[in-house]
Amino acid sequence: MIRVGAVDMGTNSTRLLVADVDGADLAEVERLLRITRLGDRVDADGRLSDAGMERVHTVLEGYAARARELGAERVLATATSAVRDADNGSEFLAGVRHRHGFETRLLSGREEAELTYRGVTSRLAAGPGTLVCDIGGGSTELVLGGPAGV
Numbered sequence: 001m002i003r004v005g006a007v008d009m010g011t012n013s014t015r016l017l018v019a020d021v022d023g024a025d026l027a028e029v030e031r032l033l034r035i036t037r038l039g040d041r042v043d044a045d046g047r048l049s050d051a052g053m054e055r056v057h058t059v060l061e062g063y064a065a066r067a068r069e070l071g072a073e074r075v076l077a078t079a080t081s082a083v084r085d086a087d088n089g090s091e092f093l094a095g096v097r098h099r100h101g102f103e104t105r106l107l108s109g110r111e112e113a114e115l116t117y118r119g120v121t122s123r124l125a126a127g128p129g130t131l132v133c134d135i136g137g138g139s140t141e142l143v144l145g146g147p148a149g150v
Contacts, residue, residue: 003029005067005075007060007102011039011082011137014056016063018070026122029070034059039082039138048086057099064100077102080112081138113141121145 001022008015016032036055042048060077067075077096083089083106093104107115116134126145134141 005072007077009079014059042082060100075102077104113143117143
């Protein structure tokens, strides 16, 4: 078993999940969510704002401390639509790695959709033609899948 942390830096919210992972089994330890509006004005300006990035960094400071308190051995921080669309998205992710020590990953739209589907159906029986819709702050994903996945 390993205790890990996962951070989702979305367009409107920043989430933390700390969980114990044992093979395919996952046991949630703690789940947190803060509204950070990282993507505020990214469509208009093409950049992440200094204020939006600082809101996320402030939340990540607390998340990093909490993950350490809970004994997470590693933390992966993923970014989605706002960071994909921003000219300064890669610089923001470099700052997340440097300031908080998180491994980072920018998800493509397809990866975001697949992970959403897997998350939703991880505890539900997904029958043939299961449709999952994720309406996010910067993108919307529709995923059609079945028992074998996406």
